[in-house]
Amino acid sequence: MKKFFIILLSILLAIVICIAGAYFYLLSQTRPLSHDVNAEEVRFEIPYGTSPYKIAENLKSQNLIKNEKLFYYCVRYPQIMSILYGKEDIPTSTDLKSGTYRLKNNMNYGEIISTLTSGQQEFAVVSIPEGLTITKIANLLEEYEVCTKAEFIEICHNPEFVLEQGIITEIIPGAEYSVEGYLFPDTYYLNKFMNPKKVAELFIDNFRLKTKSIPAFEGKSLAEIRNTVILASIVEREYRIDSEAPLIASVFQNRLKRTIGLYSCATVEYIITEIEGRPHPGRILIADTRIDNPYNTYLYAGLTPGPISNPGMVALSAAAAPAKTNYYFFQIVDPAAGKHVFTSTFDEHISSHNLYTKN
Numbered sequence: 001m002k003k004f005f006i007i008l009l010s011i012l013l014a015i016v017i018c019i020a021g022a023y024f025y026l027l028s029q030t031r032p033l034s035h036d037v038n039a040e041e042v043r044f045e046i047p048y049g050t051s052p053y054k055i056a057e058n059l060k061s062q063n064l065i066k067n068e069k070l071f072y073y074c075v076r077y078p079q080i081m082s083i084l085y086g087k088e089d090i091p092t093s094t095d096l097k098s099g100t101y102r103l104k105n106n107m108n109y110g111e112i113i114s115t116l117t118s119g120q121q122e123f124a125v126v127s128i129p130e131g132l133t134i135t136k137i138a139n140l141l142e143e144y145e146v147c148t149k150a151e152f153i154e155i156c157h158n159p160e161f162v163l164e165q166g167i168i169t170e171i172i173p174g175a176e177y178s179v180e181g182y183l184f185p186d187t188y189y190l191n192k193f194m195n196p197k198k199v200a201e202l203f204i205d206n207f208r209l210k211t212k213s214i215p216a217f218e219g220k221s222l223a224e225i226r227n228t229v230i231l232a233s234i235v236e237r238e239y240r241i242d243s244e245a246p247l248i249a250s251v252f253q254n255r256l257k258r259t260i261g262l263y264s265c266a267t268v269e270y271i272i273t274e275i276e277g278r279p280h281p282g283r284i285l286i287a288d289t290r291i292d293n294p295y296n297t298y299l300y301a302g303l304t305p306g307p308i309s310n311p312g313m314v315a316l317s318a319a320a321a322p323a324k325t326n327y328y329f330f331q332i333v334d335p336a337a338g339k340h341v342f343t344s345t346f347d348e349h350i351s352s353h354n355l356y357t358k359n
Contacts, residue, residue, distance in 0.1 A: 039106040047193040100192040123189040130312035147196040181229040181307025216320035232319035233307035237266030240338020249322035262297035270308040
């Protein structure tokens with residue numbers, strides 16, 4: 001009997017030793033690589049769609065953790081951390097979020113997981129100036145590593161996405177659609193490697209929010225909003241001084257009422273840069289105004305088929321409520337200051353072949 005108890009005690013002791021050994025091994029593997037309180041921060045990126053195990057491998061490769069397999073199991077089974085650190089140190093979530101973070105190698109697994117699930121990423125502060133096109137906005141987003149240029153352009157021209165955003169009511173086979181004009185220019189705090197659809201939705205939601213503060217937008221139908229955005233996109237590319245935007249809008253409005261071509265240099269520039277893919281011209285030449293394209297307002301009366309830029313509040317407000325004038329012409333007289341002269345008759349209009357464009 002005594003021998004039995006000795007054997008049993010030995011087995012229990014061996015089990016305790018194994019459990020203790022496993023515990024201390026796990027503890028050693030999950031401890032910070034450094035105990036330096038002044039450890040240097042490391043920029044750690046989680047691209048959209050990265051798996052937890054791949055994240056663990058990247059943490060190991062950047063010398064932030066010791067054991068990628070154990071880190072993965074801590075993410076999958078947070079109870080492990082309750083055993084190692086105590087219940088109060090278990091992260092509230094183990095849903096690792098894409099983004100860019102700042103980590104240190106003096107952080108344990110629990111602290112790292114808490115950071116990567118907190119959503120407190122390193123933001124990319126992206127300022128979108130008024131008057132940019134989808135292509136130019138896409139260039140900025142790629143530069144700031146928010147998403148790729150190609151992916152953003154693709155979603156912005158996706159008919160299903162345009163329909164989903166309520167910009168159109170139906171998709172006509174063969175027609176071209178985009179959210180050009182509805183990507184509101186502003187300063188955005190974006191995550192790295194975002195879903196391009198989410199980025200576009202953010203811009204469009206901001207457009208809706210901002211236009212709610214423009215009284216003249218209230219009560220407009222979908223078609224009226226569309227026409228206002230198209231007009232605003234042209235005004236945006238023509239005005240330099242805020243106070244002149246409503247006057248420029250009035251010139252275009254007066255011409256539209258009489259089915260006179262808008263004669264906007266900005267529409268020709270759009271053809272050159274966005275449709276033909278040529279470099280931005282220093283000035284529009286007479287030959288350029290003869291390009292046969294529906295966006296050429298020198299050849300075709302009425303509004304362009306779609307917006308030519310993404311306008312800001314000044315242009316949107318001006319297009320929604322143009323000034324009441326009898327002007328039919330405007331001509332830039334001071335390129336440096338951006339000042340125009342407005343006239344009612346062709347005889348008053350100052351002819352010039354030096355047609356300037358807004359950079």
